[in-house]
Amino acid sequence: MNAEAVAQLVQVLEKTTSGDQNDMKGAQAFLESASQTNLPELIRTLSDVLYHGANSAVVRQQAGVQLKNFLYTNDESLRAQYEERWLAMPEDVRLYTKQNVLGTLGTESFRPSAAAQCVQLIAMVELPRGLWPTLLSTLVQNVTNAASTEIMKESTLQAIGYICQDVEPRCMEETANEILTAIVHGMRRDETSTQVKLASTNALLNSLE
Numbered sequence: 001m002n003a004e005a006v007a008q009l010v011q012v013l014e015k016t017t018s019g020d021q022n023d024m025k026g027a028q029a030f031l032e033s034a035s036q037t038n039l040p041e042l043i044r045t046l047s048d049v050l051y052h053g054a055n056s057a058v059v060r061q062q063a064g065v066q067l068k069n070f071l072y073t074n075d076e077s078l079r080a081q082y083e084e085r086w087l088a089m090p091e092d093v094r095l096y097t098k099q100n101v102l103g104t105l106g107t108e109s110f111r112p113s114a115a116a117q118c119v120q121l122i123a124m125v126e127l128p129r130g131l132w133p134t135l136l137s138t139l140v141q142n143v144t145n146a147a148s149t150e151i152m153k154e155s156t157l158q159a160i161g162y163i164c165q166d167v168e169p170r171c172m173e174e175t176a177n178e179i180l181t182a183i184v185h186g187m188r189r190d191e192t193s194t195q196v197k198l199a200s201t202n203a204l205l206n207s208l209e
Helices: 003-015 019-050 059-072 076-087 093-102 114-129 133-146 151-167 169-187 196-207
Strands: none
Touching: 003 019, 003 059, 003 093, 019 093, 019 114, 019 169, 019 196, 059 093, 059 114, 076 114, 093 114, 093 196, 114 133, 114 151, 114 169, 133 151, 133 196, 151 169, 151 196
């Protein structure tokens, strides 16, 4: 999408939470039409809007919500179709989107992190197929890096917790020790953030289930 189209998408995302039924219906109709016309481009652009901190918190959050809606469905009969649709997208689109959602971790001003949920949903499709091999080590680094901010550690630990909950353990065997190290790192006595400790505790519970 060009700059004008991106600006239009931002306006549409603002309308998804306007409370005006006509605005909300129009916004959903726009997104549905855009997805049918060129879904890879829409997903790529939604990840851009989520990534760019200059956008409002509402717009970024809604970009994450819409991105999640195109990545995942609660309807089990359609889930395989959604997974195949993602895998069939051009590799450059998948790579670009993954870089954006990872790069968004630690930059959001709202909870829970939309980026963490997007990372989780892509991981659910890719990790069991041996794709995205650098993901888990990157997440661990986000938590253990001394320069990482509180919100970076918190949102990353949320992502780790979601992944531990929904991705088969066999897909994470090689990095299991690293993941546990990251979780324990967030629970250290000298960690001053209660939000980081809470995210670590939740991640630990998810890893044990």
